[in-house]
Amino acid sequence: MRSINTPDTFPPRSHAAKRQSILDAGARVFYQEGFAGANIDMIAAEAGVSRQTVYNNYGDKEKLFAAVVGEITERCNARAFAVLGTFPDRPRNLEADLVAFALRFNSNCTCDRDGKFLRKLIQSEGARHPELFASWRTEGPGKVWSALAARFARLAFAGFLDVDDPDIAARQFLALINMELQLPAMFGETLSEEDFVLSTRRAVRTFLRAYGRRDGLAPEMAETALQA
Incomplete structure (x- = not known):
């Protein structure tokens, strides 16, 4: 899994694109790590967004799952x-x-x-x-x-x-x-x-x-x- 430390350096994306990116990243992380092993930081890094963006869109790990x-x-x-x-x-x-x-x-x-x-x-x-x-x-x-x-x-x-x-x-x-x-x-x-x-x-x-x-x-x- 790739590691992204500076999501703000990515080209601007629409709100819908960010939401979809988070869902796609969540699917990959949950598949690899399971629900217990996954966390918001992993998903945010995989999606190329900040952890706050994940929380703003989906609330918490359970709701994202x-x-x-x-x-x-x-x-x-x-x-x-x-x-x-x-x-x-x-x-x-x-x-x-x-x-x-x-x-x-x-x-x-x-x-x-x-x-x-x-x-x-x-x-x-x-x-x-x-x-x-x-x-x-x-x-x-x-x-x-x-x-x-x-x-x-x-x-x-x-x-x-x-x-x-x-x-x-x-x-x-x-x-x-x-x-x-x-x-x-x-x-x-x-x-x-x-x-x-x-x-x-x-x-x-x-x-x-x-x-x-x-x-x-x-x-x-x-x-x-x-x-x-």
Whole structure:
């Protein structure tokens, strides 16, 4: 991490630019040091501003941490909902289409830099500072789960799935497609592309063993249900 002793020597920046610089620096410092190990002086140095500027904009370390988590959650949500827009509402091959969707979701949401940042902070700080993640739970996973549940409910209505509780199905789907990514991520490792695809296929097949229709519907009946 670079050390900056004279932030006032930097070219003038707008108020918005300084706020963004502080958020970006806070994300880097919290990621590297954790909540307990980070301090305002570190973040101010990383952002190239005075410590008073950090206090003036965010009050204290806890409020800055919440702001960092909030901004990253918004970015993650934006990507998640973009991918949810590609959900296979009219699948031609349900398993293949769900595998492709899961790969897009993990590549763009779970395994990107923001997703890794949140996962590491939650693993290291969640139990010690649950209050810092209260808004993340409702504004992040809560919204994504609900949106995915609605899509699974639509597939069930169309006859593709046998789902009693779409909310549980959505959470279990996400848990399954992430399961084999968790352990490597804890050690800073990344699955190979081949293993990534294989783990996703296994997850989707497991999900369909639990929720796939045993009898199914004729294609024309599914089409009628989807148009209703």
